[in-house]
Amino acid sequence: MSTDTPGSQSSLHRANLERVLRAVRMAGSLTQAEIARSTGLSAATVSNIVRELKESGTVVVADTSSGGRRARSVSLSGDAGIVVGIDFGHTHLRVAVGNLAHRVLAEESAPIDVDVSAAQGFDRAEALVERLLQQAGFRPDKVIGVGLGVPGPIDVETGALGSTAILPGWTGIAPGHELAERLGMPVHVDNDANLGALGELVWGAGRGLSDLAYIKVASGVGAGLVVNGQIYRGPGGTAGEIGHITLDEAGPVCRCGNRGCLETFVGSRYLLGLLTSTLGPDLTLPRVVELAHQGDLGCRRVIADAGRQIGTGVATLCNLLNPRRVILGGDLADAGELVLAPIRDSVARYAIPSAARQLSVVPGTLGGRAEVLGALALVMSEMGDSGALGRPAQASAAPGFVARTAG
DSSP: OOSOSTTSHHHHHHHHHHHHHHHHHHHSOEEHHHHHHHHOOOHHHHHHHHHHHHHTTSEEEEEEEETTEEEEEEEEOTTSOEEEEEEEOSSEEEEEEEETTSOEEEEEEEEOOTTOOHHHHHHHHHHHHHHHHHHHTOOGGGEEEEEEEESSOBOTTTOOBOTTOSSTTOTTOOHHHHHHHHHTSOEEEEEHHHHHHHHHHHHSTTTTOSSEEEEEESSSEEEEEEETTEEEOOTTSOTTOGGGOBSOTTSOBOTTSOBSBTHHHHSHHHHHHTTHHHHOTTOOHHHHHHHHHTTOHHHHHHHHHHHHHHHHHHHHHHHHHOOSEEEEESGGGGGTHHHHHHHHHHHHHHSOHHHHHHOEEEEOSSGGGHHHHHHHHHHHHHSOSTTTTTSOOOOOSSSSBOOOOOO
């Protein structure tokens, strides 16, 4: 009779090993006291597990300090595996290669034409992944998985990009399946707002929090929701489509087919349209932000108005989910207090007072890297610990493409 049955000492020990590994993998580095707090395991149990993982070469332990006291910092071994992040945006493609110790080994961003076909986009991504792996000095067989971000909702059953995606011509494409076949690697796919939320949660302004919303304002508007430390996607994968909250039923027609959505009042196309008659047709949102910081009154007014509209959507999120923090990402986040103060004003006006008092509204700290770092974190959050513990990982639902359930 096997000793590794549910409830057995062997099974419990393995579960504790996996809890410790997951905590370290998602944080990058933790002291043993922090591992005990995050896993609920006793200090003695953590100490024994860390010793076992160190002897097997899975983790490395270094002396550090915490609160002025000596401590031991635990991180995954640098050769435990490589992860790849890919972020497709409206105007860019960004790829990063990192290890499980949260060290980014190579990273590159390239402009991309929004009208480029999906096949051409995948060609460029494939070439960039190959080049960065060579640059980092790793063979493809060292890659544990690939995280892929796209600007639109992903159907959790088919992996296909939804109809409200920003990239024209990509609707109905299953990018995870496509890239998995091209790269020969497991691919985890999610929308860019979710990855921005995950990036800020693991690497940036959301560290240490378990409930937050990341709102990305660029060509479109989306929100990544973190509930109890996990990305919440909803049963169909469309949770967080804050850009399609209706503000004015008689407003402009949105690409989703409705009128007066939040996105029609704060998306880059609308904002730039308010200013191009005076500032020229080549105006970009980063340039608007730059001019606003320099004192341009028109740009400052447009940004402030956008902030008040975004704040209305944030107030709705507060009333429904009561997040601890809202993190603003995308090009508009660089406006700082010019946009954050109006957001807070609207939240104070429209949100339940108790929810508004508990909320902080801050800019993201990762800038344009939030989504690609979130793609790296996505692989780390979705991968199992079986491989690291000497047991083959469960096969994915389709060759290369890793199916996820919404959570």
